[in-house]
Amino acid sequence: MKRIASRDNAHFRALKQLCRSGRERRKSGRIVLDGMHLIESYVERFGPPDEIVVSEAGLGRAEIARCLEQRPGRAATVLADALFAELATVDTPSGIMAVAALPRGGRQPDPAADAVLLDGIQDPGNLGSILRTAAAAGFGQVLLSSDCAQAWSPKTLRAAMGAHFSLAIHENGDLPGFLAAYRGQSLVTAPDGAADLFTAELGRPVAWVFGSEGQGVRPEVSALAGQRLRIPMPGHAESLNVGAAAAVCLFETVRRRLTESARS
Missing domain, CATH: 3.30.1330.30 (Ribosomal protein L30/S12)
Known part of the structure; x- marks a missing residue:
């Protein structure tokens, strides 16, 4: 040595x-x-x-x-x-x-599969947390805008705890282009969303869009999402950390699908 x-x-x-x-x-x-x-x-x-x-x-x-x-x-x-x-x-x-x-992702983003789109996430800890949640919830592909924190930095890797290695991660992703071509339901959270996350229809496949810690999802990206949903918050907090919001939304999707499977 x-x-x-x-x-x-x-x-x-x-x-x-x-x-x-x-x-x-x-x-x-x-x-x-x-x-x-x-x-x-x-x-x-x-x-x-x-x-x-x-x-x-x-x-x-x-x-x-x-x-x-x-x-x-x-x-x-x-x-x-x-x-x-x-x-x-x-x-x-x-x-x-x-x-x-560095693991090389060979395939292109799939517009007919579940996806998580991240628009301008700045904090490596938040990014790693969302990647870990996506992997745990079975969302196999993640697209990052060009201004996101670096997916393969040591801090992001550490926060994700190995999730990178079960995901197709696409850095510098064209989020508007992907949403325009997407063949499933695309969703973005917003405080003024017309529908409640827990009562809205969630389709298959689904693409969830989450935005930066300060500014949220850019208007030009949000406009291409098919539905704007609000997360009910009966308490006094104005908003959730983006990592927490992603966990709520992705696992609500999991819960709905498990419920549907149990009924069929």
Whole structure:
């Protein structure tokens, strides 16, 4: 195993660039997986990553030691704890990261399948949370507008907890074009929506549109959605966090479908 203790080390600088720069990730076609769960999720779907990076302290953890033992021959780098902390995405570092090939989505967005469209989501935590919810609710494709947070950043990956690897993620998506061609029901939430989420008809397939934390869905995108729905909020809050709103809407869709199946 290679050990690095200096910030001036070229390999450490390259790792830091990969963690911080979306441009570098796109250029190299590689991503950084922070934490054992993400690494295991990636391995289950795509096989071993290119490199394992651990902290000095992480070497003493049984789970990390087993991971290194199970992948002989794969590149492994040990960083001084202070250097590892500079790369970590959380206050309490996991002790292990991996550098892996960026999964390539080969197929185009499907206008006849369930979809989640995200318009200008800025916070990586919110984006990751929505991706995780979409995967859990069985929505297999997600389209992101060009001004969304980066889907493959370490923070977004960490928040999604492996959901990326079961989704078709389309960055820089043409949301208006997709909605114009969509062959199902498209829905957007709005405080002044004409219908109530819990009483409105929800079709198959369905495309849900969610907008940025501050401005919501852009008018030109919202105008192409087939229906505007409001989420009933009998309490005193004016709105929901976009991650919470997405969870409510996607799992209301799940609930309706389970109810329909039980009746048929």
